[in-house]
Amino acid sequence: MKILITGGRGMLGQDVTSQLTGEFEVISLNREQCDICRFDHISALITREKPDWLINCAAYTNVETAESEFDQARRVNVMAVENLARICHENSIKLIHISTDYVFDGQKDTPYREQDIPDPISAYGQSKYEGEKKIQAVSDRAFILRAGWLYAARGTNFVQKVMSSIDKGQDMSVVDDQIGSPTYVRDLARIIRELIKKNPEDFGIYHANNTGSLSWYDFACAIQEKFKTNVIKIQRIKTEDYRTKARRPKYSVMDNTKLSRLLGVPLRGWNEAFQECVAEIKRLQRR
Numbered sequence: 474m475k476i477l478i479t480g481g482r483g484m485l486g487q488d489v490t491s492q493l494t495g496e497f498e499v500i501s502l503n504r505e506q507c508d509i510c511r512f513d514h515i516s517a518l519i520t521r522e523k524p525d526w527l528i529n530c531a532a533y534t535n536v537e538t539a540e541s542e543f544d545q546a547r548r549v550n551v552m553a554v555e556n557l558a559r560i561c562h563e564n565s566i567k568l569i570h571i572s573t574d575y576v577f578d579g580q581k582d583t584p585y586r587e588q589d590i591p592d593p594i595s596a597y598g599q600s601k602y603e604g605e606k607k608i609q610a611v612s613d614r615a616f617i618l619r620a621g622w623l624y625a626a627r628g629t630n631f632v633q634k635v636m637s638s639i640d641k642g643q644d645m646s647v648v649d650d651q652i653g654s655p656t657y658v659r660d661l662a663r664i665i666r667e668l669i670k671k672n673p674e675d676f677g678i679y680h681a682n683n684t685g686s687l688s689w690y691d692f693a694c695a696i697q698e699k700f701k702t703n704v705i706k707i708q709r710i711k712t713e714d715y716r717t718k719a720r721r722p723k724y725s726v727m728d729n730t731k732l733s734r735l736l737g738v739p740l741r742g743w744n745e746a747f748q749e750c751v752a753e754i755k756r757l758q759r760r
């Protein structure tokens with residue numbers, strides 16, 4: 474089975490690449506090797522390689538700059554994604570695409586289900602939602618996995634940001650009124666591997682987050698609890714006291730029951746997944 478991965482250098486792309494390599498024939502390409510906005514190039518590449526699956530880990534992901542660079546965010550998250558989906562459809566290639574909890578407006582107080590209607594409140598969320606709709610318009614052989622707050626043992630993400638503040642002994646202010654589901658990127662990569670192995674025909678949108686929820690503030694405290702090189706003061710603040718260009722949903726917890734049923738296993742809790750990430754960070758630190 475041949476699998477083509479775009480965005481292979483990103484946080485998720487790297488983990489998906491390492492989860493699949495060895496078990497499948499994997500071609501993982503970074504932006505320089507495969508810019509998904511270069512339509513002619515991508516079309517030639519896909520028709521030449523003829524993968525069984527394409528996993529699109531490429532995206533415009535900067536929630537803040539998307540507000541002022543909406544055209545660029547749309548070029549990557551909407552137009553290029555539509556093009557990928559069309560080429561996959563025309564060549565009978567199954568597509569796995571990643572979307573986000575930020576397609577929701579955050580007005581609910583119970584976990585979002587797949588049938589809830591998105592209403593994004595940021596340019597990034599808008600571009601990702603438009604991308605979902607384009608895929609569904611041109612392809613009926615695509616899985617769209619909406620991820621929660623992704624983090625990894627390395628790279629730029631919230632866990633690393635808190636660890637960096639702890640290392641420097643710098644106090645932090647963190648919002649306590651945005652609630653979501655931290656999702657270990659390795660768990661998402663495993664979900665993708667299981668999906669490919671199981672090869673179901675029930676295409677569509679699935680919520681792919683670790684189970685459980687908490688605020689960014691509580692997540693920061695949980696990280697500090699594990700890394701006590703310095704004890705910093707983490708001050709809880711409200712969203713209105715933390716100026717950002719982009720608005721973020723107050724509540725973006727998603728119900729992952731549909732995906733658990735598809736895979737035949739429950740998706741594990743964020744806390745258990747986080748323990749594994751902590752162990753991995755400590756292993757990397759010892760090297």
Ligand SMILES: NC(=O)c1ccc[n+]([C@@H]2O[C@H](COP(=O)([O-])OP(=O)(O)OC[C@H]3O[C@@H](n4cnc5c(N)ncnc54)[C@H](OP(=O)(O)O)[C@@H]3O)[C@@H](O)[C@H]2O)c1
Pocket residue numbers: 479480481482483484485486503504505507508509510530531532533534549553571572573574601619620621622623624
């Ligand atoms: N991070 C989160 O908290 C989060 C939450 C929910 C959903 N998601 C979704 O999860 C997916 C993976 O995100 P991530 O966290 O792994 O993001 P990431 O680390 O920013 O990775 C995205 C990758 O896409 C590449 N890319 C950007 N434009 C491209 C283009 N035109 N052609 C080819 N590659 C391009 C980037 O290349 P460079 O390395 O050159 O910049 C980067 O390697 C995305 O669809 C994102 O929307 C992320």
